[in-house]
Amino acid sequence: NAGVTQTPKFRILKIGQSMTLQCAQDMNHNYMYWYRQDPGMGLKLIYYSVGAGITDKGEVPNGYNVSRSTTEDFPLRLELAAPSQTSVYFCASDSGEGGNEQFFGPGTRLTVL
Amino acid sequence: GQNIDQPTEMTATEGAIVQINCTYQTSGFNGLFWYQQHAGEAPTFLSYNVLDGLEEKGRFSSFLSRSKGYSYLLLKELQMKDSASYLCAAMDSNYQLIWGAGTKLIIKP
Numbered sequence: 677n678a679g680v681t682q683t684p685k686f687r688i689l690k691i692g693q694s695m696t697l698q699c700a701q702d703m704n705h706n707y708m709y710w711y712r713q714d715p716g717m718g719l720k721l722i723y724y725s726v727g728a729g730i731t732d733k734g735e736v737p738n739g740y741n742v743s744r745s746t747t748e749d750f751p752l753r754l755e756l757a758a759p760s761q762t763s764v765y766f767c768a769s770d771s772g773e774g775g776n777e778q779f780f781g782p783g784t785r786l787t788v789l
Numbered sequence: 790g791q792n793i794d795q796p797t798e799m800t801a802t803e804g805a806i807v808q809i810n811c812t813y814q815t816s817g818f819n820g821l822f823w824y825q826q827h828a829g830e831a832p833t834f835l836s837y838n839v840l841d842g843l844e845e846k847g848r849f850s851s852f853l854s855r856s857k858g859y860s861y862l863l864l865k866e867l868q869m870k871d872s873a874s875y876l877c878a879a880m881d882s883n884y885q886l887i888w889g890a891g892t893k894l895i896i897k898p
Contacts, residue, residue, distance in 0.1 A: 718793065718888035719832075719874070734885070766831055775820045777834035778886070 678702050682767050682781035686766035689757040689788045697752040697784050699767030705779075708750040710734075710742065712763040713783075719766065724751055726772060757788045791815045793889035795877050801867055809875050809892045810863045817882020821853050821860045826891065829845040832876055835862070864894075872896045873897045 683698045701708065706727045711719040721734030725744040739761060741753040750769075754761060764785050768778040792814045795797040804892055813821065816866055818837035824832035838844055838860060851874040853887035874891040 716797075716890060718890045719878075719886075720888075721885060724885070741804035758795070772884075775837045775839055775880075777837065780833070782831055 677787065680767055680769055680779050680781035681764045682765075682784050684784060685782065686785045687787070689754075691757060693757050694753070694755050695757070696726060697754070697765055697767075697786075699745065699750045699752065699781055700748050701750075701767075701769040701779070702748065703769060703771075703779065705769035705771050706747065707770050708744065709778065710740070710750070710752045711766045711768065712736065713766060714763050722752065722765075750786060751775060753788075759788050762788045791879075791887045793816060793877055793879060793887055795875075795889040795892045797890070798893045798895065800897060801864075803869060803896055803898050805865055805867050806863065806865050807867060809864075809877075809894065811862075811877035811889060812862045813860070813877070813887070813889075814857050814889055815878040815879045815881040816853065819880040819882065821851075822878045822880070822886065823860075823862045823882065826874045826876055826880065828873070835875075849886055850897055856886050867896050869898070 680701045709724045710722040720736045723742040725731045766783050767781040770776050770778045795811045823835040826832040843852045848865045850852035853860045874893045876891045877889040878886040
């Protein structure tokens with residue numbers, strides 16, 4: 677099993693550009709999450725999904741969009757990138773059974789200049 | 790509001806024992822997680838507590854007191870590879886994780 681995979685690993689964007697961060701998992705997990713992690717801060721939930729076709733906002737959704745057309749894939753779209761979106765983005769998944777651990781992808785380091 | 794507090798940084802000596810504390814305030818509570826995160830890497834799961842008491846897993850143990858909103862992670866026989874950030878996260882009534890900022894643990898020889 678590859679677990680949770682993310683692409684790209686690194687990206688530099690100019691202000692106003694758009695991009696999609698890809699995330700895929702091969703563990704047949706229903707629940708998937710997008711977090712951002714700023715230096716010295718805890719993980720902040722951007723969006724999450726409890727199954728294909730279902731998505732919901734987390735704590736910091738502004739400036740982002742997601743879709744979940746399959747169980748495996750959960751892409752994150754940034755529209756009109758801003759310097760405040762410079763961060764490390766982690767995708768995670770779990771089986772959705774309360775106390776089960778979340779499995780994380782390796783992260784995408786995004787810089788907006 | 791919801792809040793997780795843990796120390797920013799701790800230093801310990803190789804071979805010693807260190808305890809990392811975490812206090813939490815959440816809307817509802819469905820358990821407390823500890824994750825380890827090495828610099829530049831993703832978090833990896835260490836432990837989960839939902840009932841009061843101590844859970845031991847090798848060199849790592851985690852304790853929970855629900856009445857006090859308090860948990861700690863105990864690391865024994867410290868090794869240099871234990872140098873990392875340790876993230877405390879509480880699961881709220883919506884089964885979402887509220888994350889602390891992490892405790893950076895520095896191990897000295």
